[in-house]
Amino acid sequence: MARATTNSDAFNAVAEPRRRAILNLLALEERSVGEIVARLELAQPSVSKHLRVLHDVGLVTARRDGRTMLYRTNAASIRPLHEWTGSFERLWQHQLTRVKSRAETATQKPEEK
Amino acid sequence: MARATTNSDAFNAVAEPRRRAILNLLALEERSVGEIVARLELAQPSVSKHLRVLHDVGLVTARRDGRTMLYRTNAASIRPLHEWTGSFERLWQHQLTRVKSRAETATQKPEEK
DNA sequence: CGATTATATTCCCATAAAGGAATATATTGG
DNA sequence: CCAATATATTCCTTTATGGGAATATAATCG
Numbered sequence: 001m002a003r004a005t006t007n008s009d010a011f012n013a014v015a016e017p018r019r020r021a022i023l024n025l026l027a028l029e030e031r032s033v034g035e036i037v038a039r040l041e042l043a044q045p046s047v048s049k050h051l052r053v054l055h056d057v058g059l060v061t062a063r064r065d066g067r068t069m070l071y072r073t074n075a076a077s078i079r080p081l082h083e084w085t086g087s088f089e090r091l092w093q094h095q096l097t098r099v100k101s102r103a104e105t106a107t108q109k110p111e112e113k
Numbered sequence: 114m115a116r117a118t119t120n121s122d123a124f125n126a127v128a129e130p131r132r133r134a135i136l137n138l139l140a141l142e143e144r145s146v147g148e149i150v151a152r153l154e155l156a157q158p159s160v161s162k163h164l165r166v167l168h169d170v171g172l173v174t175a176r177r178d179g180r181t182m183l184y185r186t187n188a189a190s191i192r193p194l195h196e197w198t199g200s201f202e203r204l205w206q207h208q209l210t211r212v213k214s215r216a217e218t219a220t221q222k223p224e225e226k
Numbered sequence: 227c228g229a230t231t232a233t234a235t236t237c238c239c240a241t242a243a244a245g246g247a248a249t250a251t252a253t254t255g256g
Numbered sequence: 257c258c259a260a261t262a263t264a265t266t267c268c269t270t271t272a273t274g275g276g277a278a279t280a281t282a283a284t285c286g
Binding site for chain 4: 114115116117145146147157158160161162164165179180181182
């Protein structure tokens, strides 16, 4: 079996750095495809393809205005990712404090190798 | 160019659902490869390969104990993902309240179609 | 309607994935 | 050192990229 498709879910879709760049760019305001192309310096077909993936998994919304298409990040669909990563938050805090206290102990007694 | 490699960064590594399952399992305690195989009902070579990817990007730590290898989630390396997704948090809150108030308005004036 | 602008899709290519099976490597006990 | 246990790696196959170039589709203007 090959890898899961990029439009199978949000985790796969955001694995691609340019798609994250697009989401960042479209977070605060709607943008046309042309604007994205100009800002991110990507080829137009490339941007359209990435937008397709993002749209398929619901990470962006699309709206037509005349001949331009306006895209915008659908932040709500990023929430599950935030929640999953957040489930590890307590742990990294514990792990960091443990490292920290170990470091402090080492500072207090540097001779204890 | 093809897709980025799964061991190029954490975003790519966690795109695979079984790797997320492994991270969940190893979050609270160290586990041997055999335990992971048993718990997740995956083939042993498959687990070893996934662990390799996770280890390459720093998402798990490894430690040998006799003939078994003990792996553990390195929560700190998940933090960047949490921070990136968190940068959209304000937005989805705004978007949700906007949807909510729109729904309330609709409830107040259902005749205004 | 025809030309133009804005996007989307298709085709081709090189690369990387993930599973399964088989095999290699490492470590321990005797 | 040899057998057994625990993991890791390799080989093979199928599938899905993502970029570039070319082309198709959609919508506006005159």
